[in-house]
Amino acid sequence: MSSQRTRTLLDADQISRTLARIGSEIVERHPDLTNVHLVGIRSRGVPIAERIRDRIKDTTGVEVPVGAVDISFYRDDVGLRAGTEDRIADHPVVGETVFDAPVEGATIVLVDDVLYTGRTVRAAIDAVFDYGRPACVQLAVLADRGHRELPFRADFVGKNLPTQAGEHVRVRLMETDGVDEVVLIGGEGDEA
Amino acid sequence: MNDGRRHLLGMSDVDDTDIERILETAAGFEDVVVRDVKKVPTLRGRTVVNLFYESSTRTSSSFELAAKRLSADVVSVKAAGSSVDKGESLKDTVRTLNAYKPNIIVIRHPQIGAAHLTAKWSDAHVVNAGDGKHQHPTQSLLDLYTIKKRLGRLKDVKVAIVGDVLHSRVARSNIEGFQMMGLDVTLVGPPALIPPGIEEATGVKVSDDPESMSEADVIYVLRMQHERMEPGQNFVPTLREYARTWGVNSRRVKPGQVVMHPGPMNRGVEIAPDVADSGVSLVEDQVEAGLIVRMAVLYDLMNRPSIGTVIDFRERTGEWGAA
Amino acid sequence: MTRLEMIPADKATVVITGARLLDPVEGLDVTAELLIVDGVVAQIGDSVERPEGARIVDGSRCTVLPGLVDPHVHLRVPGQEYKEDCATGSASGAAGGYTTILSMPNTAPTIDTGTTLEAALDRAREMAVIQTGFLAAVSTDRAGESLTEMRDLAARGAAGFTDDGSPIASARLMRRALQYARPLDLPIALHEEEPTLTKGGHMHEGAISAKLGLGAWPGIAETLMVARDIRLAEQEDARIHLQHISIRESIEEIAKGRERGVRVSSEASPHHLVLTDASVRTLSGNFKMNPPLASDDDRQALIDGLRDGIIDCIATDHAPHAVHEKEVPFEAAAFGVTGLETALPVLIQELVEPGHVPLATILRAMTEGPCNAFDLERPALRVGAPANLAIWDLEQTWKVGDKPFKSKSANSCFIGRKVKGRCLLTISGGQLSHDEMDAKGLGVVA
Numbered sequence: 001m002s003s004q005r006t007r008t009l010l011d012a013d014q015i016s017r018t019l020a021r022i023g024s025e026i027v028e029r030h031p032d033l034t035n036v037h038l039v040g041i042r043s044r045g046v047p048i049a050e051r052i053r054d055r056i057k058d059t060t061g062v063e064v065p066v067g068a069v070d071i072s073f074y075r076d077d078v079g080l081r082a083g084t085e086d087r088i089a090d091h092p093v094v095g096e097t098v099f100d101a102p103v104e105g106a107t108i109v110l111v112d113d114v115l116y117t118g119r120t121v122r123a124a125i126d127a128v129f130d131y132g133r134p135a136c137v138q139l140a141v142l143a144d145r146g147h148r149e150l151p152f153r154a155d156f157v158g159k160n161l162p163t164q165a166g167e168h169v170r171v172r173l174m175e176t177d178g179v180d181e182v183v184l185i186g187g188e189g190d191e192a
Numbered sequence: 193m194n195d196g197r198r199h200l201l202g203m204s205d206v207d208d209t210d211i212e213r214i215l216e217t218a219a220g221f222e223d224v225v226v227r228d229v230k231k232v233p234t235l236r237g238r239t240v241v242n243l244f245y246e247s248s249t250r251t252s253s254s255f256e257l258a259a260k261r262l263s264a265d266v267v268s269v270k271a272a273g274s275s276v277d278k279g280e281s282l283k284d285t286v287r288t289l290n291a292y293k294p295n296i297i298v299i300r301h302p303q304i305g306a307a308h309l310t311a312k313w314s315d316a317h318v319v320n321a322g323d324g325k326h327q328h329p330t331q332s333l334l335d336l337y338t339i340k341k342r343l344g345r346l347k348d349v350k351v352a353i354v355g356d357v358l359h360s361r362v363a364r365s366n367i368e369g370f371q372m373m374g375l376d377v378t379l380v381g382p383p384a385l386i387p388p389g390i391e392e393a394t395g396v397k398v399s400d401d402p403e404s405m406s407e408a409d410v411i412y413v414l415r416m417q418h419e420r421m422e423p424g425q426n427f428v429p430t431l432r433e434y435a436r437t438w439g440v441n442s443r444r445v446k447p448g449q450v451v452m453h454p455g456p457m458n459r460g461v462e463i464a465p466d467v468a469d470s471g472v473s474l475v476e477d478q479v480e481a482g483l484i485v486r487m488a489v490l491y492d493l494m495n496r497p498s499i500g501t502v503i504d505f506r507e508r509t510g511e512w513g514a515a
Numbered sequence: 516m517t518r519l520e521m522i523p524a525d526k527a528t529v530v531i532t533g534a535r536l537l538d539p540v541e542g543l544d545v546t547a548e549l550l551i552v553d554g555v556v557a558q559i560g561d562s563v564e565r566p567e568g569a570r571i572v573d574g575s576r577c578t579v580l581p582g583l584v585d586p587h588v589h590l591r592v593p594g595q596e597y598k599e600d601c602a603t604g605s606a607s608g609a610a611g612g613y614t615t616i617l618s619m620p621n622t623a624p625t626i627d628t629g630t631t632l633e634a635a636l637d638r639a640r641e642m643a644v645i646q647t648g649f650l651a652a653v654s655t656d657r658a659g660e661s662l663t664e665m666r667d668l669a670a671r672g673a674a675g676f677t678d679d680g681s682p683i684a685s686a687r688l689m690r691r692a693l694q695y696a697r698p699l700d701l702p703i704a705l706h707e708e709e710p711t712l713t714k715g716g717h718m719h720e721g722a723i724s725a726k727l728g729l730g731a732w733p734g735i736a737e738t739l740m741v742a743r744d745i746r747l748a749e750q751e752d753a754r755i756h757l758q759h760i761s762i763r764e765s766i767e768e769i770a771k772g773r774e775r776g777v778r779v780s781s782e783a784s785p786h787h788l789v790l791t792d793a794s795v796r797t798l799s800g801n802f803k804m805n806p807p808l809a810s811d812d813d814r815q816a817l818i819d820g821l822r823d824g825i826i827d828c829i830a831t832d833h834a835p836h837a838v839h840e841k842e843v844p845f846e847a848a849a850f851g852v853t854g855l856e857t858a859l860p861v862l863i864q865e866l867v868e869p870g871h872v873p874l875a876t877i878l879r880a881m882t883e884g885p886c887n888a889f890d891l892e893r894p895a896l897r898v899g900a901p902a903n904l905a906i907w908d909l910e911q912t913w914k915v916g917d918k919p920f921k922s923k924s925a926n927s928c929f930i931g932r933k934v935k936g937r938c939l940l941t942i943s944g945g946q947l948s949h950d951e952m953d954a955k956g957l958g959v960v961a
């Protein structure tokens with residue numbers, strides 16, 4: 001007998017505290033929040049960006065703008081066979097790209113749920129630059145599972161999750177999945 | 193047999209979920225075509241061939257721009273001035289262009305089935321940009337986009353398609369596309385220009401009474417296709433009488449109705465200038481939708497991992513494969 | 516007198532053993548031996564003689580049928596030999612169990628003079644492996660304006676007259692042709708199509724054409740001309756043969772004419788008996804023919820007409836075209852499909868097996884019917900008759916297109932279809948014309 005092993009890495013409470021911490025780290029790094037613009041990568045990056053905005057508002061009273069970027073048209077695998085579990089390929093529905101403030105000269109903090117190969121981040125940065133020239137771009141992620149294929153590093157990391165190649169990290173959020181949790185779906189494992 | 197290629201040869205190649213996905217993708221391009229950098233790198237390094245055997249302004253320019261907005265390399269071949277002028281067969285032309293290994297071939301041709309043959313003879317994804325009186329699927333998709341954007345819905349929208357249905361590929365694609373999305377279609381026009389058997393074939397309603405246009409939310413005016421009418425056919429006695437009876441003018445259009453036309457318009461024949469240039473005309477909206485919808489179609493065809501029908505015409509028409 | 520030509524060669528001496536001998540016109544259906552001596556049926560019986568040098572053919576599990584007769588074939592001779600010629604066309608016929616074929620004069624040049632007709636017959640004598648005759652044109656260049664020298668053409672062996680490929684649009688010319696042909700006692704074969712109604716058409720008008728947008732013509736374009744010509748033939752007391760009938764109302768007109776005693780024979784093609792305009796949805800040029808495939812209701816009427824004898828001939832309208840004339844958009848494709856090699860197997864599979872039409876009726880329409888219409892000697896399994904027959908494996912199922920065609924062209928509308936019955940050996944005019952019996956254990960009497 002073998003089956004998929006599932007292990008909870010973060011529960012709702014832990015997610016909430018992690019996002020609050022990322023919020024305060026952003027404030028720490030940019031005490032003057034005037035130019036900060038959170039930009040969620042569709043789809044789960046957007047609700048995470050919104051929650052971080054709410055935490056920042058709780059502590060500073062400042063509501064920073066939140067945008068959304070859809071990377072569909074910036075993927076590097078259009079026309080190639082899928083063959084990867086990277087969600088860069090698993091993106092059938094195209095959403096709108098919107099910015100709540102000008103990109104030109106802004107401090108863009110890209111927000112995503114999981115940092116993995118880095119290809120999504122590459123696509124998102126390309127997309128942002130087609131809307132203007134930001135002063136700087138930083139990256140905030142709820143979880144970093146390693147296995148990078150491009151030279152990226154997150155500026156704000158909720159939790160480092162060492163994983164193996166056959167494993168998947170799934171982030172589920174109230175807004176999109178009806179539950180707050182981060183789980184590790186194993187490769188194949190024996191159940192005792 | 194299925195080689196994984198996907199084609200858009202007619203509206204029967206898509207279903208309602210495909211249409212919804214393509215319209216959503218098109219909406220995603222709305223902001224791309226108005227921002228400063230009007231381009232995305234989606235099809236960078238890919239090649240799109242536009243092969244046009246019929247003169248066309250809006251369709252050829254719109255496909256060319258759509259491919260360029262997606263960063264594809266575009267080769268546009270027009271029949272005039274090419275080896276087609278020298279009598280080269282469609283098959284030889286397609287084979288020649290196929291040697292450039294294009295990813296997508298967009299073809300417009302005056303004869304029915306030319307796009308199907310292009311799909312058979314090439315290794316590319318094929319988009320039918322109009323084959324004779326048969327199909328013009330991207331026109332139907334852009335019309336659906338335009339209606340949805342203006343009316344906020346598709347289901348149960350009443351459309352009167354008015355005029356020369358017999359010679360119109362736009363009408364044939366739209367009857368199919370509109371019905372798939374739950375619109376209510378009535379064909380209105382002189383009897384000789386409504387093809388016998390169309391009710392049986394599609395289930396649309398047919399009327400030769402111009403007054404039946406008043407029931408519609410959308411009056412979809414077809415071009416009187418003089419160029420497809422053989423002399424002596426006498427479909428209507430004169431264009432003057434046609435215009436007086438079935439022409440759409442401001443007296444005909446009721447408050448709340450909108451008017452569409454696939455272009456190019458014969459002003460004063462099927463559509464009066466006072467309607468064409470008024471706020472009820474969606475003609476410019478249709479042209480704008482044409483660009484983003486064609487971007488969405490090119491994207492969708494190349495976007496293999498996406499969910500949707502993998503279309504292989506040889507499955508539908510087994511006879512080709514056996515030949 | 517109609518001239519039938521083929522390559523002169525040695526007459527066969529053959530013993531066929533163990534086969535079912537089936538000839539409904541002769542009232543013959545027995546399992547017996549059949550002896551052919553020097554190209555003539557010499558003996559039928561439980562145990563026939565075995566002359567020295569006779570080839571012994573093991574016909575067990577096989578059926579011997581009389582040779583089929585096709586009154587409507589396009590051999591494309593003279594002038595269009597890139598599509599077909601007398602050798603390939605006749606071999607195609609032999610492979611389909613035919614022993615006599617009549618070829619149409621819509622050639623380049625048109626067979627409208629005695630010299631052209633004799634040149635065509637000479638080609639058949641040089642190249643054809645089965646008995647081959649020709650019809651000559653009714654009007655010069657088939658232009659519908661002036662009559663050909665019908666007496667001269669008849670004297671040189673024309674099997675009849677036709678402008679096939681085109682209708683005779685002028686009622687006056689039609690009337691004159693009937694008047695002039697009457698003393699010759701040869702039929703005028705008619706391609707019935709009202710040309711102002713068919714102009715610009717590529718298929719039958721109906722729901723399918725509405726959906727596809729293809730230019731289409733209404734069935735009444737055929738019926739109007741059928742009605743006109745039956746009335747004209749009646750008035751002039753002349754013989755007419757109506758080619759490839761495809762529409763229900765046309766059959767009704769023929770039935771009414773027959774009741775009044777008009778001398779009218781008529782054909783249906785295997786493709787009109789089996790297929791409908793629904794096939795055109797494939798947009799394959801192999802479903803483009805004239806008359807076009809019609810509705811299922813028309814097809815049912817044809818089947819009924821065949822069963823009732825109103826349709827008395829089955830003719831293939833075998834019309835070969837080169838690949839570059841067919842593998843093009845539908846509107847650019849040439850009209851016509853091949854049919855000699857598939858005719859009887861298609862009809863067995865689609866009409867006999869499901870019980871729509873008895874095999875005997877089909878065999879009559881492929882032998883007796885065309886021979887009556889054109890005054891040809893009927894191929895018969897009868898002692899003393901010339902050997903015009905074929906050995907069939909009526910149980911063998913095969914797929915059209917799996918083996919290469921004998922015809923020079925492959926524009927069959929049945930490619931990919933399963934059919935039943937395969938012709939293994941054909942003897943035409945007493946000569947061996949087709950033989951794929953190699954595996955059947957042959958022997959020769961020492």
